[in-house]
């Protein structure tokens with residue numbers, strides 16, 4: 189049965205790999221741990237989700253944490269581009285069953301591991317039973333293999349993004365002081381609240397002049413949320429607008445590595461410490477269970 | 486009456502004039518008709534047929550089977566093939582064997598790269614690395630990355646000629662490096678200049694010009710002529726499965742005086758690619774089916 193023009197190729201590779209696999213040793217049985225899941229999202233695109241995710245991953249791993257960044261931006265995945273790496277496998281291969289999440293892991297600069305994203309993965313919404321079960325199994329394995337899993341989601345709240353959000357221990361909503369970014373951030377918070385209970389949502393204000401501006405933005409969003417949703421996100425922190433951020437992006441390096449002493453890196457540092465404190469006391473649910481709710485529901 | 490015919494045909498023979506099908510012995514005229522039907526250039530068809538005519542005796546010229554074989558044998562001489570294509574040969578200078586594919590838009594460069602990568606890796610068990618210079622077409626990188634992911638070979642994306650050395654350094658330990666380029670119109674001088682800059686930086690051992698066998702001869706010859714100014718060492722013909730006639734392949738190889746390295750015969754990766762084989766191509770030019778591969 190030829191499904192697409194690479195079907196014969198897949199079969200061939202699978203056969204080839206089956207031969208190689210016999211040389212593989214059994215993995216040792218370590219005590220299972222469960223990673224904290226942190227989803228980074230936004231309403232509006234281009235507000236700095238990827239920058240935040242990548243640099244947070246770098247800083248947390250420099251603090252000795254075992255971090256995995258999952259680029260789940262199904263529209264415009266680019267964390268691998270920002271880190272200047274070219275992984276042979278990405279999330280699309282995982283979804284298509286061509287490899288496991290584990291196999292898609294690659295080392296990224298700064299000491300963390302990454303699963304690169306794939307653009308145009310619209311078929312995520314239409315996973316079969318079999319694919320769901322497989323993905324869940326693999327998520328569980330991943331949870332036992334890290335202290336912290338960062339998920340860079342796409343902007344807005346499509347069904348796919350939502351799945352990652354309600355499954356996370358903490359949701360970091362990124363916004364900028366721009367009015368459209370603020371209203372879109374509110375929209376995301378609203379949608380997420382409607383789909384999950386007891387969520388830990390935090391607002392990070394990026395590209396601000398100073399902390400005062402960030403606080404003002406937070407107050408506005410929190411005010412509206414309180415009024416209309418009855419709950420409000422917590423304040424995550426701020427990141428100063430800094431020309432060295434786009435500069436580092438152009439050089440395809442995380443800015444905390446390229447310009448460790450820059451104002452934006454300082455902010456990142458504070459954010460990382462704050463998150464690390466929370467991360468060391470994870471809630472007990474486990475991604476799998478909540479993921480299961482989303483996948484089945 | 487037959488004596489007159491014989492006389493006429495002898496006169497034709499002596500004149501070495503363009504052989505008209507009606508004046509040819511029956512066996513040969515059938516082959517001639519096949520060649521013309523396949524759109525082999527009439528000068529070329531004449532040349533082939535006239536040569537065969539000299540070689541065979543009058544009796545043999547009436548035997549269809551003998552004529553077919555003789556024409557086929559003669560055609561093969563017009564089909565210069567790249568002997569390196571069917572196996573893996575390491576380069577002589579110690580670098581990974583570096584092969585770049587270029588050509589007009591949409592001819593099948595990327596698909597062919599995927600087929601070659603799979604062949605080298607899975608059949609010849611070589612270490613393969615891919616480099617793509619196509620950051621121009623939407624989703625071009627994704628297309629190749631999908632294949633790279635399935636086959637399990639690294640892919641490096643290079644946006645500027647200056648970056649290519651870095652990518653090549655990363656591939657140092659490989660046996661083969663395959664370089665995909667963006668499809669370029671042969672009329673677009675600026676893009677062709679850009680391509681030249683990339684290839685100057687990459688210094689591939691071989692540059693294969695990829696051409697679709699569905700194009701007209703005029704288009705193909707224009708492409709050959711313009712891309713040769715960039716650099717062309719070999720020709721790959723794609724989409725043999727979609728071609729209506731095969732004479733143009735012969736015409737182009739003859740006029741361009743270039744070796745054929747591979748032909749591709751369908752969209753499926755990795756099977757539908759073959760190293761150029763003169764006999765097989767000769768069969769096609771003589772009107773045999775694409776699917777059947779005759780070995781001899």
Ligand SMILES: Nc1nc2c(ncn2[C@@H]2O[C@H](COP(=O)(O)OP(=O)(O)OP(=O)(O)O)[C@@H](O)[C@H]2O)c(=O)[nH]1
Nearest residue numbers: 590591592593594595596668723724749750751752
């Ligand atoms: N029928 C047939 N189709 C082919 C063959 N080789 C490639 N194709 C198809 O031709 C189309 C274009 O192929 P690509 O490999 O993307 O062509 P390309 O030259 O890389 O295109 P650009 O990068 O846009 O210039 C795809 O639909 C392929 O599946 C072949 O041998 N036969």
Ligand SMILES: Nc1ncnc2c1ncn2[C@@H]1O[C@H](COP(=O)(O)OP(=O)(O)OP(=O)(O)O)[C@@H](O)[C@H]1O
Nearest residue numbers: 233234235236237238239395428429430433434437
């Ligand atoms: N603190 C900052 N100061 C200055 N520029 C910034 C800052 N943070 C991000 N940027 C710039 O904003 C641009 C978009 O950032 P990024 O790609 O991280 O956003 P994103 O939310 O992931 O975008 P998308 O929605 O497309 O995935 C980048 O070019 C980056 O350099």
Ligand SMILES: [Mg+2]
Nearest residue numbers: 237238261266
């Ligand atoms: Mg992004």
Ligand SMILES: [Mg+2]
Nearest residue numbers: 594595619625
């Ligand atoms: Mg291409």
